Amino acid sequence: MSPPPIRLFNTMSMQKELLETLVPGKVGIYVCGPTVYSYVHIGNARTFTSFDVVVRYLRYRGYEVTYVRNYTDVDDKIIKAAHETGEAPVALAARFVEAFREDAQALHLLEPDVSPRVSQTIPEIVAIIQKLVDKGYAYESQGDVYFSVSRDADYAKLSKRNLEELCVGERVQPGDQKREPLDFALWKAAKPGEPSWDSPWGKGRPGWHIECSAMSEKYLGASFDIHGGGLDLIFPHHENEIAQSESATDQRMAKYWMHCGFLDLEGAKMSKSLGNVVRLRDALTRVDPEALRFFFLSTHYRHPLNFADKALADAEARLEYFYETLRKVDERVAGKDFAAGPLHGEPGRFRAEFETAMDDDFNSAGALAALSGLFALMNELTDKPPVKDKAMVGRTLQALREEVRRVSSVLGLFEDSPAEWLLRRRDRAVRERGIDVAQVERLLGERAAARAAKNFAESDRVRGLLKEQGVEIMDTPGGTVWKVAPAST
Ligand SMILES: [Zn+2]
Structure with a gap:
């Protein structure tokens, strides 16, 4: 070799x-x-x-x-x-x-x-x-x-x-x-x-x-x-x-x-x-450790880096996007067995891009750019798949998920379970924004009841109430999840 x-x-x-x-x-x-x-x-x-x-x-x-x-x-x-x-x-x-x-x-x-x-x-x-x-x-x-x-x-x-x-x-x-x-x-x-x-x-x-x-x-x-x-x-x-x-x-x-x-x-x-x-x-009381790593690694190690609240918030929002994508993908394909067959696109190309960047003086910024492409493809495949063949979509998502696992040990990122990471992030945002979790849960219950009764006007009204409190809800195959909306600046 x-x-x-x-x-x-x-x-x-x-x-x-x-x-x-x-x-x-x-x-x-x-x-x-x-x-x-x-x-x-x-x-x-x-x-x-x-x-x-x-x-x-x-x-x-x-x-x-x-x-x-x-x-x-x-x-x-x-x-x-x-x-x-x-x-x-x-x-x-x-x-x-x-x-x-x-x-x-x-x-x-x-x-x-x-x-x-x-x-x-x-x-x-x-x-x-x-x-x-x-x-x-x-x-x-x-x-x-x-x-x-x-x-x-x-x-x-x-x-x-x-x-x-x-x-x-x-x-x-x-x-x-x-x-x-x-x-x-x-x-x-x-x-x-x-x-x-x-x-x-x-x-x-x-x-x-x-x-x-x-x-x-x-x-x-x-x-x-x-x-x-x-x-x-x-x-x-x-x-x-x-x-x-x-x-x-x-x-x-x-x-x-x-x-x-x-x-x-x-x-x-x-x-x-x-x-x-x-x-x-x-710093780690204010920002998630992986988000801080992401912030460090998004600039080449030899370049100067400016530590600023805005940049940390951006890094954490970016990491949230990555983890939300992983949660979606896991819900879709974890533990499922898709018969062997062709893949959509070339999932392996992201690894090649990642390695090319890292081989060039450990360019972690370039490596993260390659990962962004990978996550964009994951989102496309889960939200609006460009191909009809569901098995092909599933196989490709599994292959991409495997690529994320492979590089996460190099960057020390995405090492958490998506659900746990997102929950920790939400808990911190809840504390920072003073959101009343008991009230959120009560409203979510009301909305679920309204939906079950097919009373969509009421369910939309409750969604609006939650939004006013800075809470966003998403209905996923695994049930309804909520997060704290980004602070308006
Ligand atoms: Zn020394």
Whole structure:
């Protein structure tokens, strides 16, 4: 079997390249994970969703994937947050690891194969720093250890930054332990009240960048296939990872570097200082998790994305349309046996379109467009079938439904039963709009009685009453169902 032709944009070469893995059929991927000093925000959630789909698609394409995503549980921000709450830094970090796992599960993110933590990787971190010191790439200074950037001939090859420009305005401040302004800390001498570990340079803790060099090598080897993260990590974090790893091992760290674009909030940059950071768990009280995934995936992962209430509402309405279609199709064909025979159109073409889009740098927006075509055909076949042969319509709907199942595991969408998803959506809309469910049910009963008595004027009147309250009803083969009508804006 020849490997599938997946192309991906490599930040290192700044172009799309064919995926040719180091070991045929296998992929090692490392993604920089969260710093667990607070709840994960939606910008990071977008990045992790993007790589979640990358991993799922590689598996769908038959690759054996090892997915590593770390937890930064030793960090200045954690120490600061712990001082504010009065907790031990390690305890605070452990609490937010658990919170992250809950949030990730709510968003249907796959658990990575390995989720290493800094606090559990100290021996490997110390070993790689020692190697850098021994090879002359790093130096000790009063209990700190720094990487000497001027020793690394190809420093900044990922970000293509100019070293002289980087140095402008930078100088070694009085009290700094480092020799040159661009040098960065690999190890920091312990300060009172901070978590610390023994090392050849005395008690201390790792700097931020070195953990990813140590963890990726530990679980994926000195050289591996894909390294991913948010766009904001290119410089200095990924640059410093490359400098550390490649100086220590004399091997290319990662073959492909993938970066996820920024997420803005209602047109503005999301930042702590602006006070407009949205936590994932808060967002999930307002929008369905699959609708949030749909919103993330409807823009290519490298492009900027604007998080806005209107866009979320649109995503949820779109998902409702998809689930309503699936409910209709399930009512029509689930569990039925249509004799073998020809199909209408070419149901298989949607899979080809889906794969073509995903093969092209994991273009989930294109993949969703292919799915839209599939759902449009499902609706046509259920509402106004273009062919008279009912068995052919049924067979084709079953084939299309199977295609939806096949791709839903790649996107992490449509994983719910349509009836349950629609009910949850309705419950939330009922709460938001303050609709009296008991009254709705009573009116539905009156309408059913009127219909049974063939009193259609009365049944229409009751339908009108429901509509005034924002309730839409649909008579389906499975009985009458109702939903909350879209809010008029
Ligand atoms: Zn990293």
